[in-house]
Amino acid sequence: MNREEMANILAEDYSDKVAKSGGNYQDAFNHYYERCMKRKDSDLMSQIKSGGLGEVKYLISAALM
Numbered sequence: 001m002n003r004e005e006m007a008n009i010l011a012e013d014y015s016d017k018v019a020k021s022g023g024n025y026q027d028a029f030n031h032y033y034e035r036c037m038k039r040k041d042s043d044l045m046s047q048i049k050s051g052g053l054g055e056v057k058y059l060i061s062a063a064l065m
Contacts, residue, residue, distance in 0.1 A: 001054070006044040007036035009053050 011033035018028035036044060048054045 001045075001048075003037065003041055003044070006041070006048060007033050009048055010036050010044060010051075013051065013053055 011029045014032040015025045015029035019025040
């Protein structure tokens with residue numbers, strides 16, 4: 001996952017929360033995306049992992065549940 005993809009994931013998550021509380025989605029997205037682009041890749045990845053926002057790398061079989 002590259003820097004732009006990580007920033008996009010985090011900005012979407014942030015702007016969804018802002019929009020749910022009555023804020024402007026696009027303004028929040030643009031603001032947070034710019035902030036993310038100034039951060040280290042390792043910080044972005046850490047936030048994605050801790051927030052459970054990354055791609056799911058495995059599937060759990062219904063038979064195992």
